[in-house]
Amino acid sequence: MSAEHELEEEETGTRPGEGGQVLFWLTAVGFVGALAAIFVFVPTEVTEGIVQRIMYFHVPCAWVAFFAFFIVFFCSVLFLWRREREWDIYAHASAEIGMLFCSLVLITGPIWAKPIWGVWWTWDPRLTLTLVLWLIYAAYLMLRLQTAEGSARAKYCAVVGIVGALDIPLIHFSVLWWGSQHPAPKIITSEGLGSGIDTSMGITLLVALGAFTLVYFLLMSLRVNIEKMKDEIDRLKKQRLYSN
Amino acid sequence: MKNLGFLFAANLAIWGGIVFYIFTLMKRNRALRRDLDLIQETVKKESGK
Numbered sequence: 001m002s003a004e005h006e007l008e009e010e011e012t013g014t015r016p017g018e019g020g021q022v023l024f025w026l027t028a029v030g031f032v033g034a035l036a037a038i039f040v041f042v043p044t045e046v047t048e049g050i051v052q053r054i055m056y057f058h059v060p061c062a063w064v065a066f067f068a069f070f071i072v073f074f075c076s077v078l079f080l081w082r083r084e085r086e087w088d089i090y091a092h093a094s095a096e097i098g099m100l101f102c103s104l105v106l107i108t109g110p111i112w113a114k115p116i117w118g119v120w121w122t123w124d125p126r127l128t129l130t131l132v133l134w135l136i137y138a139a140y141l142m143l144r145l146q147t148a149e150g151s152a153r154a155k156y157c158a159v160v161g162i163v164g165a166l167d168i169p170l171i172h173f174s175v176l177w178w179g180s181q182h183p184a185p186k187i188i189t190s191e192g193l194g195s196g197i198d199t200s201m202g203i204t205l206l207v208a209l210g211a212f213t214l215v216y217f218l219l220m221s222l223r224v225n226i227e228k229m230k231d232e233i234d235r236l237k238k239q240r241l242y243s244n
Numbered sequence: 245m246k247n248l249g250f251l252f253a254a255n256l257a258i259w260g261g262i263v264f265y266i267f268t269l270m271k272r273n274r275a276l277r278r279d280l281d282l283i284q285e286t287v288k289k290e291s292g293k
Binding site for chain 1: 245246247248250251253254255257258261262265266269270272273276277279280283284286287290291
């Protein structure tokens, strides 16, 4: 493969460039830092004990899931407005990653709840709404899988993507509005940023949030690259068909 | 070290989930890269005829 050809692929987005490598190494360093903070730096919480450390994975997973679904919302709005394939690609990629992290939230939540609450699951507003969010985006991905490729599919998915994201503020405020067994927000509180959490715990949580956000961008670059390669293959196949 | 098993299970789920997803992405990426290289090669040969 010539250098000129590789450069051309970098420009069309079908081959990750140097930016992808930088992102990979940044994510790796971020994760080493996060793991050191979680298992070495931060002291064990007094009431819950060692199991409280699940928070440093559970909360960042929830953050990435919400962020990913917000990106779906944003890209879906842009797709409906401008009808450009690019926005549909980003929305699809972000929905898939959001589903992964939302699933991890729904797995790690019960693992944390069992030793603390004594039950794996309770039909608490926040938990139920998070499950609803997962179901909406599962429907989104199934719609993509079952509907024939084209602008109609992208349009339907964009609508589901927008409607689904409306559940996110409900999840966030459910603890404050309806009361909940689930702990209230500790970082963004009415008393100020980070006032509900100890400094060392806050720092560790922020490092973990940063590392998981980097993972989101790394996964996005890989996932978007796959969609772009599929498009390029389709384009070349059509080009061959018309030239023969 | 009470409840260490729960912390281990949560970690296993997180790392297992992320690593599995990266693995499937890389597998899809490799297969598509192969197809793309092949079709690019074919188009180049055909246009050079």
